Amino acid sequence: MTTSAFPTGTITGYPRIGRRRELKKAVEAFWAGSVSADELEATALELRRATRARLVEQGLGKGDSSVPETFSYYDQVLDAAVTVGAVPSRFAGLQDADGRVDLAGYFTIARGVGDDAPLEMTKWFDSNYHYLVPEIGEDTHFRLASSRIVDQFREAVADGYVTRPVIVGPVTFLALSKAADDAAEGFRPLSRLADLLPVYEELLKSLKDAGAQWVQLDEPALVSESLDDARADVLAAARQAYDRLGSVSDRPNLYIAAPYGSLDDALPVLAATGVEAIGLDLVRGGVPTGLDAATAAALRAKTVVGGVIDGHNVWRGDLEAAFGTLESLLALSPNLAASTSTSLLHVPHDVEDEPNLDARLKSWLAFADQKVAQVATLARGLDDGHEAIQEELAQASAALADRRVAPGVRDGAVRQRAEALTDADFRRGEYADRLTAQDAALGLPPLPTTTIGSFPQTGDIRRARAQFANGIITEAEYLGLMQAEIKRVVDLQEEIGIDVIVHGEPERNDMVQYFAENLDGFAVTQNGWVQSYGSRCTRPSILWGDVERPKPITVDWSTYTQSLTEKPVKGMLTGPVTILAWSFVRDDQPLGETARQVALALRDEIADLEAAGIRIVQVDEPALRELLPLKAAAQPDYLDWSVGSFRLATSGVADATQIHTHLCYSEFGVVIDAIRNLDADVTSIEAARSRMEVVDDIKASGFEHGIGPGVYDIHSPRVPSVAEVTELIERALEGIPQRQVWINPDCGLKTRGYDETVASLTNIIEATRAVRERVSVDA
Numbered sequence: 001m002t003t004s005a006f007p008t009g010t011i012t013g014y015p016r017i018g019r020r021r022e023l024k025k026a027v028e029a030f031w032a033g034s035v036s037a038d039e040l041e042a043t044a045l046e047l048r049r050a051t052r053a054r055l056v057e058q059g060l061g062k063g064d065s066s067v068p069e070t071f072s073y074y075d076q077v078l079d080a081a082v083t084v085g086a087v088p089s090r091f092a093g094l095q096d097a098d099g100r101v102d103l104a105g106y107f108t109i110a111r112g113v114g115d116d117a118p119l120e121m122t123k124w125f126d127s128n129y130h131y132l133v134p135e136i137g138e139d140t141h142f143r144l145a146s147s148r149i150v151d152q153f154r155e156a157v158a159d160g161y162v163t164r165p166v167i168v169g170p171v172t173f174l175a176l177s178k179a180a181d182d183a184a185e186g187f188r189p190l191s192r193l194a195d196l197l198p199v200y201e202e203l204l205k206s207l208k209d210a211g212a213q214w215v216q217l218d219e220p221a222l223v224s225e226s227l228d229d230a231r232a233d234v235l236a237a238a239r240q241a242y243d244r245l246g247s248v249s250d251r252p253n254l255y256i257a258a259p260y261g262s263l264d265d266a267l268p269v270l271a272a273t274g275v276e277a278i279g280l281d282l283v284r285g286g287v288p289t290g291l292d293a294a295t296a297a298a299l300r301a302k303t304v305v306g307g308v309i310d311g312h313n314v315w316r317g318d319l320e321a322a323f324g325t326l327e328s329l330l331a332l333s334p335n336l337a338a339s340t341s342t343s344l345l346h347v348p349h350d351v352e353d354e355p356n357l358d359a360r361l362k363s364w365l366a367f368a369d370q371k372v373a374q375v376a377t378l379a380r381g382l383d384d385g386h387e388a389i390q391e392e393l394a395q396a397s398a399a400l401a402d403r404r405v406a407p408g409v410r411d412g413a414v415r416q417r418a419e420a421l422t423d424a425d426f427r428r429g430e431y432a433d434r435l436t437a438q439d440a441a442l443g444l445p446p447l448p449t450t451t452i453g454s455f456p457q458t459g460d461i462r463r464a465r466a467q468f469a470n471g472i473i474t475e476a477e478y479l480g481l482m483q484a485e486i487k488r489v490v491d492l493q494e495e496i497g498i499d500v501i502v503h504g505e506p507e508r509n510d511m512v513q514y515f516a517e518n519l520d521g522f523a524v525t526q527n528g529w530v531q532s533y534g535s536r537c538t539r540p541s542i543l544w545g546d547v548e549r550p551k552p553i554t555v556d557w558s559t560y561t562q563s564l565t566e567k568p569v570k571g572m573l574t575g576p577v578t579i580l581a582w583s584f585v586r587d588d589q590p591l592g593e594t595a596r597q598v599a600l601a602l603r604d605e606i607a608d609l610e611a612a613g614i615r616i617v618q619v620d621e622p623a624l625r626e627l628l629p630l631k632a633a634a635q636p637d638y639l640d641w642s643v644g645s646f647r648l649a650t651s652g653v654a655d656a657t658q659i660h661t662h663l664c665y666s667e668f669g670v671v672i673d674a675i676r677n678l679d680a681d682v683t684s685i686e687a688a689r690s691r692m693e694v695v696d697d698i699k700a701s702g703f704e705h706g707i708g709p710g711v712y713d714i715h716s717p718r719v720p721s722v723a724e725v726t727e728l729i730e731r732a733l734e735g736i737p738q739r740q741v742w743i744n745p746d747c748g749l750k751t752r753g754y755d756e757t758v759a760s761l762t763n764i765i766e767a768t769r770a771v772r773e774r775v776s777v778d779a
């Protein structure tokens with residue numbers, strides 16, 4: 001333990017991809033072989049230096065541990081895994097005698113190679129960030145196998161900083177891991193906690209040796225009620241972990257951050273351990289009340305870090321209220337600090353970096369750098385009193401008041417239409433009738449094949465879009481290029497033998513931004529990139545006002561596509577929940593109300609598609625599960641409005657029109673009732689990466705509508721063989737009646753190259769034909 005106090009202002013974490021996505025570019029160049037490992041390391045070093053300098057410039061302290069070290073080449077959970085030597089056995093060859101992997105090996109674990117599949121990827125709590133899922137077995141050999149965390153701290157010290165190293169805590173690390181394939185039935189990674197803790201202990205000691213005053217352990221698992229482990233087991237693990245790490249004699253102070261919700265019954269557990277500071281997410285959770293006497297007494301001796309600045313959204317917000325919340329924490333402890341509710345990983349770098357955003361809108365916003373400044377302001381208020389920051393608080397309040405009355409924020413016609421809705425607007429005909437009508441209208445073979453929508457986004461496509469946006473080519477030229485691309489994709493699908501055709505989405509840079517650009521009430525950014533996973537970034541739109549569709553969006557593209565083929569073309573839309581989840585959404589009304597407005601715009605679009613002769617429409621809702629509140633008590637209301645908005649969007653069609661939906665993940669079991677309630681005719685989900693594990697859930701649930709469990713893992717450049725796909729299809733058929741099964745990839749193909757796409761789809765069709773034959777012979 002050290003005696004230094006926790007800084008009064010800090011942040012949980014900062015974006016690491018770079019203001020101009022420098023890290024993305026360098027990492028991808030390294031993968032492509034055009035820069036060396038040393039060059040990549042040099043770029044990363046430069047970025048870390050720029051980040052530290054920027055954070056100090058925005059008001060964090062240089063020498064007081066307030067700057068967190070949250071750099072990662074790919075993912076913080078993967079970082080924790082390689083730090084503790086938890087490398088799956090199929091990648092053991094990448095480790096040296098001490099269990100270390102080099103940079104190339106690190107990326108191999110993330111991305112797979114040959115037949116060795118990468119770690120699975122899944123959503124990080126209720127955010128749109130994806131982490132890699134470590135695989136832990138009875139034999140996983142935990143040992144300190146990386147010095148990167150210590151090295152980066154030393155690198156900061158050499159530049160004159162005392163920063164705060166950050167690592168995913170041991171409880172969250174194990175709770176988010178999955179059992180290795182060779183582990184015994186029922187094995188839980190959390191049972192290995194006692195073996196893992198000595199590694200954290202050793203790491204803490206080395207950080208202490210290097211001069212670290214504070215170390216941050218991220219333990220969001222402690223706020224979640226949506227883990228595979230029982231809550232009691234998680235709490236017991238937290239007690240065990242922090243009793244042990246808290247009693248290490250020669251260590252830095254420990255700060256346990258618990259973003260994405262309230263700690264609830266985990267707070268007394270942490271308070272009873274020897275950790276020095278506890279972070280509370282006060283955006284998602286409230287100030288804890290009703291604490292027992294022992295917890296209250298224990299907390300008074302610790303620092304309570306109030307996460308009052310929203311790390312998850314871009315609004316400037318009510319700074320006065322945030323300061324009030326901080327002050328109310330005095331009831332818990334005299335030692336307070338201001339922070340963000342979560343890492344700023346979820347927001348772009350800098351509002352000032354948006355030359356094209358409306359100035360009025362900009363004055364309502366705060367991106368990462370502005371949020372750091374807000375934290376610094378609040379810290380000054382804590383140190384010097386309310387008066388010292390009065391001006392900043394008043395400015396924030398004035399911006400908030402301006403936002404309330406600005407034109408476009410509330411539109412009378414939009415609101416009247418939403419208010420006039422009745423139950424009938426949320427209901428389609430009986431499924432049996434729909435099935436009959438659709439069979440007649442579509443005439444598809446058994447095990448129909450399709451893709452999820454997008455085809456590879458080539459350099460040519462991106463260039464054409466950019467040239468059109470910059471006025472370098474005319475609209476007619478752009479249209480010609482896109483139509484040529486669509487024709488190419490349609491011909492390709494015909495040639496390969498796919499049954500339901502897509503247009504390939506070449507006109508879309510992003511499945512949400514495209515709709516945002518075509519709907520009123522949204523703004524799009526220029527540099528507002530946010531990391532989604534690894535080197536992948538998205539640019540979320542800002543949903544600031546009432547939503548309306550000024551004119552049809554996708555109809556011309558879909559009808560052009562249908563003019564090229566006899567086969568049914570699937571219209572392609574993004575659903576209301578996903579549009580909300582992947583945008584920064586207004587925080588001045590319930591999400592459900594905003595979702596309804598988006599749903600009505602989509603409902604009109606679907607009606608126009610149907611009227612133009614499109615017989616299948618897919619409404620993607622990959623984010624349905626990601627927005628699911630981590631707390632059980634908040635889930636029913638969420639499921640009600642999210643499912644309701646999908647139904648509102650899709651219920652206006654005739655029985656013969658087939659509605660598809662696509663969900664990007666495989667944790668079907670958790671939201672099965674919600675998926676059933678969507679009442680889509682066909683649902684495609686991810687299943688290849690987890691080798692059809694999901695089939696048991698589908699079987700157990702008695703799901704009766706069409707279902708397409710993915711047979712091709714599109715997150716990896718690997719081409720699945722015919723044998724592999726055949727096996728996956730056969731596995732699906734073991735659990736699901738053949739009448740229901742559709743054959744498709746896990747997700748869209750936009751991030752893949754053409755060669756691997758063509759090879760994979762060809763194998764999928766060959767496998768499907770073989771299975772169709774087998775099935776018809778059996779019958």
Ligand code: GLN
Binds near residue numbers: 662
């Ligand atoms: N239709 C989209 C595509 O194929 C779906 C993407 C997604 O689910 N993330 O790209």
Ligand code: ZN
Binds near residue numbers: 452662665746747748
């Ligand atoms: Zn998907």
